[in-house]
């Protein structure tokens with residue numbers, strides 16, 4: 477067994493210069509409100525108030541309902557017919573709702589006003605509302621706003637918009653501050669703890685996570701901040717952090733052994749960790765990960781896979797499934813192709829990979845049926861119809877809700893893909 481998988485792009489640089497098939501037609505994706513489901517669990521003293529319709533309330537409740545064990549930290553301020561008809565002052569109504577909420581829930585330290593399609597249609601200015609309410613309730617509560625609307629978005633953009641809205645409130649780093657590593661993107665607590673242990677073993681001790689678990693744990697930002705993206709869908713957040721002077725480290729994403737090794741190595745190189753110390757720190761988890769991948773590899777090797785665009789995780793997942801699981805990539809669809817953030821990933825994909833950006837769902841369904849893949853990764857709306865046609869599907873959203881990053885989750889990640897194939901085989905038997 478090798479201790480490491482060599483991180484070497486193919487001589488052709490894989491898909492670095494790929495010209496994707498760009499489609500702008502009907503899309504089948506969830507809206508950015510969906511991000512509230514994992515964000516409210518991460519920032520434990522934040523509250524998400526959606527300013528939207530009953531449809532928005534139903535979406536959030538049905539997506540999160542089964543996970544509620546205590547009073548939820550999200551709700552919807554319903555825009556009703558009177559607001560839409562201009563008969564009521566929506567700002568007055570919103571102030572009333574916020575004042576009642578904060579009086580009843582003193583544990584809230586950070587309140588997000590989350591815009592939706594209806595609030596955008598009636599042009600409700602939530603940024604002014606957030607400033608007004610912040611002035612009223614600070615310093616106990618900060619009020620921020622972002623849009624989770626489904627107009628021209630896919631569901632992971634909700635997290636990007638949320639994190640980007642927090643950046644202007646982060647303090648400035650003192651000019652003489654030591655270099656600090658900022659890991660950007662929501663990770664499960666257990667994954668954060670594993671990464672923290674690895675960084676400590678490498679001797680990198682100035683590490684912070686964004687978003688933080690507590691609203692008042694605000695990372696200072698400045699030229700000595702080194703950014704490492706934990707999620708590939710954070711284009712706006714990275715841009716505003718770079719605008720505050722932070723430096724973005726180029727890395728693939730921490731999925732599978734290869735991605736996690738290269739991601740950690742980007743941090744190790746930025747903090748001048750000796751190669752021997754880096755290798756010693758990761759040796760044991762890499763060995764565990766190799767062992768955990770072997771069973772799923774037997775089931776996945778040689779199987780073909782087709783990705784519909786949904787979570788924006790598609791390209792890192794395709795890289796993992798192709799290089800570590802031996803799967804054949806038929807089409808890798810992504811809602812948006814961020815070439816700079818995905819540069820290291822694209823270089824690792826087979827140069828023959830067919831990549832598409834955006835969606836024209838009927839045309840894509842035709843291509844998928846023609847190719848008859850062994851597995852399809854898609855949104856919930858497409859999964860059931862495709863299953864009824866005999867295809868094996870994997871819900872893209874499950875890959876965002878489940879801890880899949882890091883060495884100790886590599887086996888779980890592979891199993892997420894192996895399980896539907898095993899189930900299909902059993903049904904056919």
Ligand code: SF4
Nearest residue numbers: 507532592593625626
């Ligand atoms: S924000 Fe728009 S797409 Fe999302 S649930 Fe509300 S109405 Fe639907």
